[in-house]
Amino acid sequence: MNKPATRQLTFRAVLLAVILAMILAAANAYLGLFAGLTIATAIPAAVVSMGVLRLLGGGTILENNIVQTGASAGSSIAAGVIFTIPALIILGYWDDFRYSWVLAIAGLGGLLGVLFSVPLRRTMIVEDPLPFPEGKAAAEVLKAGDNPGPGLKILALSGVIGAVVKLAAASGLRMIPDSAIGSGFIGKYLGYMGTGLSPALLGVGYIVGLNVGIVVVSGSILSFNIAIPIYHAFFMGTDPALAASVAGAGAEEIAGAIWSAKIRYLGVGTMLIGGVWTLFSLRKSLVSGIKSGFAAARKGAGKVVAETERDLPMKWMLIALVAFVVPLGLLYHAIVGQWMVSVPMTIIMIVAGFLFVSVSAYLAGLVGSSNNPVSGITIATILFASVVLVLLLGRDSPIGAVAAIMIGAVVCCAAAVGGDNLQDLKAGYIVGATPWKQQLMLAIGAFSCALIMAPVLNLLAHAYGIGAPTPEHPNSLAAPQATLMASVANGMFGGELPWTMIAIGAAIGAAIIAFDEWLKARSSSFRVPVLAAAIGIYLPLELMVPIFLGGLLSYFVERRKGLKAGDEDMRDRIHRPGTLFSAGLITGEALMGIAIAIPIVVSERADVLALPEQFQFGQVVGLAVLVVVGWLLYRSGTRSKVLGDAEPGPM
Incomplete structure (x- = not known):
């Protein structure tokens, strides 16, 4: 193991x-909020770090590792927050995102995630090591960091492309639309097909790959090309209110109304059964993770260890745990106003937090942070918390659903950060970093992200809307996981939900699980993860099509470069240029989306940046732009050399 350099x-x-x-x-x-997915950020952060520190006179590999460790907290805190906290807006409990509450939930939840994951490092990384694929990939990038220029150029170019296309789209200059959709009737059949024109979604598809791309688009096809036409043809007459609301409307408007009122709840049911199944299938991993934590704590007691094996001291961790839990208990008390309820809420949060950080860390080690089903973990937490709160508060409690969401939000932030922490510690272990310094850096990064989440969410909510479309925000950010959390919690406390649709969705989820288990038994390389299918069922078809197309591009890159089946290490290296290009598309578009929101909120006009009509073009131009971006992504993916293409070093 390398000896840590002075500069870290x-x-x-x-x-x-x-x-x-x-x-x-x-x-x-x-x-x-837009697509129901987040991406791991360690590798783009490592590339940027190497470039910036090189301009400042050069940085050590351990300095760059510290930067990517802290920066990677951005994706984990964002996931923990947007999967849960917008549910408080959707439930009508908040009118906007309250800064102090969001800071407390995200900041303290993230810090608890760091603390809970520390005891797991020795067993999962040192003694009984798990693969941690993203950690290994980040370490390879760090070790090949003598020439970060090519990687930075890819990130910068694709970031500009993503930003420019977003500025030209419907929420900005309105030169091109956000999507290209065709719909109509073939007899009684309601036909609907289309694609979003977002470069970011192409990038997401490239990163998640063709397998996931096929699964999510199949889920949307099930909703829009099977379920919606069936409901329109045979069940529209049983819902006079819905039929009246779309009287005289076109096929696209009718499809949207049926999806919003009925069909998207199929996805809720699928996600619900998927979350429960995820926990059941991981029961052995859960026990293993908990045992690992306690065993590591016992073995490390009283030992003098090397710098490269030194974690945060257990004594200080326990002190910090108490210091963080007390304010959360006070926050829960501020919600329910009863110590007999807030104390059990706090206990549930502590126990569920530790259990699910262990699960999250184990899953991150097996399949990577990007495929970690944190939303499934959170569903289970909210269900369990809701059952306890129903017993304490009654099913008619006006704050029961809110209390359950608050517990789930803290656990979700902790689980997301915990899995990310172990991924970063794996990279640090390979390059010879000091664990406690990484753990401290991740805590700083997590709390820093918590400081800006409320303003960002308020900006997006006021500019675009969050949740179901409204007349004011017809193209709102869907926030699928938060909507699911709100639906589950509200349903447990007497809320009105289309339970028939949710039950059918649960049955669909069970069928998907059975099919996936059959594929697993046959050792098939193609799998059908139920939570990915649920996201596809829940979200509009036009969001899933570009994700599928991005996955198709990644497949073509693999074929072009001659990738052999089962060679996962080579797959990461082959896709590194395309992954960086995709990360740039995503980041550039997302940051431009936030920048565009500022003048919209200030002026209170959604069309404040719109150009005159003679400069506004139709779907054909938008499709042409998407084709060009896809071609550039493919060309980038087929590059022969880029940062990190040196021969791999010893693990």
């Missing part, structure tokens, strides 16, 4: 990490 947790590394963490948190917040 330096002021410039901490400052750069905090800045990158805030930027990437804002970008992932937009992406998550």
